[in-house]
Structure formats: structure tokens, C-alpha cells
Amino acid sequence: MLVVLLSSALLVSGIEPAAATSPEDTAAQQLADRYAPVVKLQDSAANCSEGEHYRPIDVQSVLGNQQVALRGPWEPPDLIKTQPQGKDLGLRYPGYFLDFPGDPLRPACDYANWSAQLNSQYAPTVYAHVAGDPKYPDQLSLEYWFFYIFNDYNNTHEGDWESIQLIFDAPTPQAALTTQPAAVGYSQHGGAERAKWGDAKLELVDGTHPVVYPAAGSHANKYGQRLYLGRGSEGLGCDDTTRPEPAITPKVAYVPMNRADYLAQYPWLGFEGRWGERQRSFFDGPTGPNMKESWTAPIQDAESTWRDDSTVVPAGALLGPSSTSVFCAAVGTGSNLLRETLDRTWLLALLLALLIAVVWFAASRTRWTDADPLPARRPRAWGQAVVSAVQLFRRRPGLFAGFAAALGVLSLVTVSLARLEAARRDAPTDLSAPTQTATGFWAALVALAVTLLTIATYVVLLAAVMRTLDQLDRGEPVTTTTALRDVIRWPLARAAAQYVVVVVVLTIFVATIPLAVYYAVSRAFVVQVLVAEHCSGGTALRRSRRLVARRWWRTAVPLTLVVGAGLAVGPIAGIVLLLATDWSPTLINVVSSILFALAMPIAAAAVAYLYFDRATQRPPEAGEPLDALRSA
Numbered sequence: 001m002l003v004v005l006l007s008s009a010l011l012v013s014g015i016e017p018a019a020a021t022s023p024e025d026t027a028a029q030q031l032a033d034r035y036a037p038v039v040k041l042q043d044s045a046a047n048c049s050e051g052e053h054y055r056p057i058d059v060q061s062v063l064g065n066q067q068v069a070l071r072g073p074w075e076p077p078d079l080i081k082t083q084p085q086g087k088d089l090g091l092r093y094p095g096y097f098l099d100f101p102g103d104p105l106r107p108a109c110d111y112a113n114w115s116a117q118l119n120s121q122y123a124p125t126v127y128a129h130v131a132g133d134p135k136y137p138d139q140l141s142l143e144y145w146f147f148y149i150f151n152d153y154n155n156t157h158e159g160d161w162e163s164i165q166l167i168f169d170a171p172t173p174q175a176a177l178t179t180q181p182a183a184v185g186y187s188q189h190g191g192a193e194r195a196k197w198g199d200a201k202l203e204l205v206d207g208t209h210p211v212v213y214p215a216a217g218s219h220a221n222k223y224g225q226r227l228y229l230g231r232g233s234e235g236l237g238c239d240d241t242t243r244p245e246p247a248i249t250p251k252v253a254y255v256p257m258n259r260a261d262y263l264a265q266y267p268w269l270g271f272e273g274r275w276g277e278r279q280r281s282f283f284d285g286p287t288g289p290n291m292k293e294s295w296t297a298p299i300q301d302a303e304s305t306w307r308d309d310s311t312v313v314p315a316g317a318l319l320g321p322s323s324t325s326v327f328c329a330a331v332g333t334g335s336n337l338l339r340e341t342l343d344r345t346w347l348l349a350l351l352l353a354l355l356i357a358v359v360w361f362a363a364s365r366t367r368w369t370d371a372d373p374l375p376a377r378r379p380r381a382w383g384q385a386v387v388s389a390v391q392l393f394r395r396r397p398g399l400f401a402g403f404a405a406a407l408g409v410l411s412l413v414t415v416s417l418a419r420l421e422a423a424r425r426d427a428p429t430d431l432s433a434p435t436q437t438a439t440g441f442w443a444a445l446v447a448l449a450v451t452l453l454t455i456a457t458y459v460v461l462l463a464a465v466m467r468t469l470d471q472l473d474r475g476e477p478v479t480t481t482t483a484l485r486d487v488i489r490w491p492l493a494r495a496a497a498q499y500v501v502v503v504v505v506l507t508i509f510v511a512t513i514p515l516a517v518y519y520a521v522s523r524a525f526v527v528q529v530l531v532a533e534h535c536s537g538g539t540a541l542r543r544s545r546r547l548v549a550r551r552w553w554r555t556a557v558p559l560t561l562v563v564g565a566g567l568a569v570g571p572i573a574g575i576v577l578l579l580a581t582d583w584s585p586t587l588i589n590v591v592s593s594i595l596f597a598l599a600m601p602i603a604a605a606a607v608a609y610l611y612f613d614r615a616t617q618r619p620p621e622a623g624e625p626l627d628a629l630r631s632a
Contacts, residue, residue, distance in 0.1 A: 025261070027173035028142075029254045032128035035166055035181070036252045037144055038205045039124070040244035042216035048109035049152075051243070052216045053116065054160075056146035056250055058125040059268060061118045063089075067101040070273075077278065090267030097274040097285055100149060100158045104277055104285075105339045111150040111158075118149065124250035127266075127289070130173055130257050133299035140176050141298035142166040145289045146219065146250075147275070153218035154237045154335035158276025159285045162219045163187045164212055165298060173257075184210060185306050186221035189235030194306040195223060211247065215239030227313040229324055229585055231578060234310060237335070238328035280342060314586045321567055323574020323592035324585045330575065362557060376473040376612050382558035385609035389602045392469075399468065402480030404597040407461055458600075459496045459527060463487045465604035466531040466611075490530045495537030499523055521556040522548045528611035547614040558610055566603025570596035 045051035070084040071077040073095035102110035127145040148160040165185040170176040185192040195202040201223045203211035213222040228239040256262045269290045276285020294301040313324045341348035366383035373392035393400045464483040471478040506516035522545045529540040548555045574592035
């Protein structure tokens with residue numbers, strides 16, 4: 001009776017009583033201390049939307065907090081209690097949820113600022129629990145649970161529970177102390193990744209403490225410094241662990257094995273609601289550890305949900321935009337758009353309607369028929385220019401395959417140079433290597449060289465394709481080799497350098513970005529003019545401006561669509577393959593690069609046809625080069 005009265009008094013005062021210690025719990029706590037994880041969180045950034053601003057924290061940081069409320073499941077959610085304590089959550093409350101300060105759909109810096117305040121008051125904490133599985137009586141699970149106040153990933157939501165799990169081939173904690181774990185599982189979104197004890201990917205400190213790399217924002221637990229690509233149970237998007245801070249060793253809060261004992265010490269482990277604001281879809285707050293199958297049937301859950309590896313985003317550069325990089329960016333952008341429109345369906349409907357209207361308007365304002373690729377020098381609508389380029393590809397596939405191969409060879413130079421910095425730092429250079437951020441003078445120099453070579457490659461492609469069309473139009477024989485060889489006959493470097501420098505300088509200052517866009521479109525035909533009209537770089541820039549004058553929008557839209565399609569074909573196909581197949585990212589990026597190499601010469605041909613359309617309607621003026629329409 002005295003014990004009951006004392007426990008009641010402690011609960012009323014808000015102090016959680018210590019659980020009774022049994023020999024089994026004593027051994028289990030020793031086990032928990034022996035294998036306590038070492039955590040390498042990602043580096044934080046000054047910008048609250050970048051890096052990692054959340055730590056695995058003591059649950060007491062949100063219980064009894066005046067900024068937290070317990071709400072009911074009705075519409076609108078009713079306020080049940082402010083500053084709920086652990087004993088309040090112990091009453092279970094299925095369908096209820098904790099409401100933290102902020103809006104998870106538009107978090108801004110609210111949660112990051114709140115996290116900084118809580119981190120200064122509470123030490124990093126993990127909750128350790130040893131559990132058996134009725135279906136596997138000869139095995140034991142040691143779980144470490146991490147609680148974060150916010151998930152700042154694609155699916156932003158309040159509260160976040162993650163875990164790692166060690167499995168022992170032992171029936172009791174006492175027996176587990178005499179052996180090593182058989183396997184380890186790190187939780188990652190809807191699943192977990194397995195490692196055998198002693199695997200190379202499992203990093204250990206002092207031989208027993210597994211090192212965990214929580215991904216920035218999502219807190220998915222990873223085994224190393226990588227950029228991971230998520231599909232299916234791996235989550236949708238990309239998890240980044242490439243910039244870890246120095247390791248921390250969170251405080252281990254031991255959770256007794258017996259349910260009655262752990263509820264006495266941690267009554268919030270009886271809560272059946274959600275640890276975060278209720279929202280639609282995957283923006284919903286999560287349930288707690290006690291609601292997971294890994295808590296009640298840990299070995300069964302491991303057998304059904306653990307996988308042997310995670311998908312790594314290839315670090316090596318390939319030709320054209322990387323499908324995996326575009327996938328990472330596209331998922332993040334799509335998630336942001338969904339968040340902004342989830343509770344404003346009218347805005348989503350408006351955006352979709354505008355997109356459909358723009359595509360329909362652009363497609364209906366052009367002609368697609370009567371698109372014979374030769375003669376090249378004749379007026380064409382932009383739709384005809386695209387179809388003409390495709391028709392030319394169909395008639396001369398060998399010629400375009402040659403351009404694709406040449407583009408690939410030229411781009412290999414940039415790929416090799418991009419790896420130079422990694423090799424200088426003795427970093428891995430294989431396509432599955434860790435994604436590191438190179439810094440310093442040499443890294444900046446290599447990045448500049450890669451950029452310049454990439455621009456040069458595209459300029460050479462535009463000139464070679466234009467030379468090909470010019471010769472075909474004149475009835476002259478042409479091959480890939482001769483077209484590329486003839487490129488050196490024109491002053492491309494000076495004109496291209498002036499074009500790029502002006503655009504870059506105007507882009508640096510936000511106020512002059514519209515001028516950069518205007519300049520980029522109005523001088524977009526400089527390469528075509530140089531090749532077809534045999535003039536100097538300065539004259540070509542002026543001539544391009546006159547060709548576009550008074551037709552700026554009619555030039556900007558087709559150019560954007562044509563060049564954008566050429567750049568997007570590979571990544572879009574890659575994203576489809578990523579979602580629809582289990583191919584490796586490296587193979588998918590190779591396929592994407594091949595499609596890019598084929599698409600860009602076609603896009604270059606379409607741009608050349610757009611130039612011919614402008615040139616036929618606006619011949620050179622007095623003092624300019626000879627008429628582009630005159631045959632040589």
C-alpha cells in the first residue's frame with residue numbers, strides 16, 4: 001500500500017517513478033550501455049532550410065512544455081489540454097495528437113528556432129529497449145529509439161521517431177551479454193537496412209558502439225557518408241549524409257522490458273496517438289515506438305522489412321544532366337509545391353490549369369505539318385522546325401549517331417577533369433563513391449575548367465550541326481568528321497566568350513537578371529550566323545540581335561521548349577526507370593546520358609531551322625555579310 005501511495009504522489013507531482021529493477025533488466029541495461037550508438041548528425045547551416053537543426057532529444061522537452069497542446073480527433077481538432085505531461089498521454093487516447101508550435105506545411109524557421117532553444121536545455125537522448133519476439137523465442141532485440149521534434153524533409157511533419165535495432169541469437173539479456181549481435185538494422189523511412197555484425201559498412205567505435213549517420217532533415221539512419229536515392233521503402237527522394245559533424249554520444253535512457261514497468265517509468269509509452277500535428281497524407285505526425293511492429297514483434301518485423309543495402313546516388317559525372325540529380329531536385333520541388341497547395345486546392349487547380357493553357361497555346365500557335373528538312377533555307381513555324389529536325393535524324397541516323405559519339409568523347413574530357421580533384425585528395429572515384437563537397441582553390445579551379453569545357457562542347461555541337469545543314473542545303477557532301485573539322489574555321493571562341501561573360505555578369509545582380517534573359521535570347525543565333533554567313537564575332541552578335549528584334553517572345557518560347565526538351569529527355573527517361581525498375585542508378589544514368597547525346601544534336605538542328613526561318617524573313621542589311629540565302 002505504501003508503494004502505491006508513493007507512486008500516486010509522484011505522478012501527481014509530475015515526477016516519473018523509477019521502475020523496479022530485476023536481474024533481467026539489470027542485464028538488459030548493461031547490454032544497452034555496451035552497444036549505445038554514436039551519432040554523426042549533419043552539419044547545420046545559417047539558413048534554417050539547409051543542413052541539420054534537430055537533435056535526438058529527451059521526450060521531456062515537449063512534455064509539460066507550455067508551447068505544446070494535446071488535441072482531439074474532431075474537426076476542427078478540439079483542445080484537450082495544454083502542457084500535457086507523460087501521465088496524460090498514458091491514458092492512451094487513440095486518434096489524439098500532440099500539437100507543436102508552428103505550421104508543418106509552412107515551417108519557415110519556427111521549428112529550427114524552437115529546436116535550438118530545446119537543445120540548449122536538454123541533452124541528446126536515445127531510448128533503449130530490449131524485447132523478445134513470441135515467434136522467435138531464441139532471439140532477442142535491442143532497440144534504440146531517437147525522437148526529433150521535426151522532420152524537415154520532403155514530407156515535412158511534426159515529431160519524428162527513428163530507431164536502430166541489434167538482434168542477438170540469445171534468448172535472454174544475460175545470454176546476449178556473452179555473445180555479439182548477429183545483425184543490425186537502421187530505420188530508413190518505411191523500412192530498414194540490414195548489416196551483419198562485422199560488415200565493412202558498419203562503422204564501430206571501441207568495437208561495440210555502432211556509428212549512425214542520420215540524413216539531413218529526414219533523420220533516416222545510414223551507415224556512411226553518401227547521397228542516397230530513395231525508392232519504395234527507402235522513401236521518395238534523396239537522403240544526404242555527406243557533411244557530418246563531430247560524433248556525439250547521446251544519453252541512454254533505459255526502458256524496462258516489462259510493459260507495466262516501462263509504463264510506470266515512461267507513461268507516455270502508452271500513448272496511441274500521434275507525436276505531431278495531424279495533416280493529410282505523409283505530412284501527418286508519426287505514432288510512437290509502442291505502436292510499431294518492431295516494438296511488439298521485432299524479429300518478425302526485421303524479417304519482413306529489412307533489406308541488405310541502400311541505393312547510392314552515383315558520384316561520378318556523366319554526359320548531360322544526371323537522372324539521379326534531377327530526380328532528387330524534382331522530388332524536393334514537387335514536395336514543396338504539394339505542401340503549398342495541400343490546404344489550398346484552388347491554388348493547385350489554378351497552377352495545373354495555367355500549365356495546360358500554356359502548353360495548349362504554344363502547341364496551337366504553330367504548324368507541325370509540311371516539315372520537309374530540306375531545303376533548310378525557308379520559313380518555318382517552330383513546330384515545323386522541330387519536326388524537320390526529327391525527320392533529318394530519321395533520314396541520316398549515321399550522321400547524328402556520329403554527332404552523339406563526338407559529343408560523348410568531348411564530354412569525357414570534362415568527366416575526367418571533374419574527377420581530378422577527387423583523385424588529388426585520394427578520394428574514391430568510382431561511380432558509387434561517396435558524394436563529397438570539394439573545397440579550396442583547386443576545387444574551384446577544376447569546377448571553372450569543367451564549366452568552360454562544357455560550354456565549349458555545346459558551342460562546338462551547335463556549330464557542327466549548323467555546318468552540316470548549311471552543306472546539305474547547298475548539295476555538298478558532308479560527314480561528321482568534316483563538320484567538326486570545319487568548326488575551327490570560325491571565330492567561335494571570342495563570340496561565345498562575350499556571350500557567356502555578359503550573361504553571367506548580368507545574372508550576378510538580381511536586378512539585372514531580366515536583362516540577362518533578354519540578352520541571352522536576342523543573341524541566341526550567334527553561332528548559326530557565324531557559320532552560315534561567314535562573318536566576325538561582333539557582326540554575328542549584332543546580326544542575331546536584328547534577327548530577334550520585334551520577335552523576342554516568338555523566339556524565346558520555341559528556344560526554351562526546344563533546348564529544354566533536349567536537356568530533359570534523358571533525365572525524364574531516367575526518372576521513369578528509377579520509379580518503374582530496380583536497375584542500378586549507375587546504369588540508369590548511362591542510359592540517360594545516351595539519350596541526352598542523341599537528343600542534343602536534334603535540338604541543335606531545330607535551333608538551326610529556327611535561325612533559317614528568321615534569316616529568310618530578314619536578309620542582311622547594307623554593310624552586313626552576304627545574304628544567307630545565296631548559295632555558295
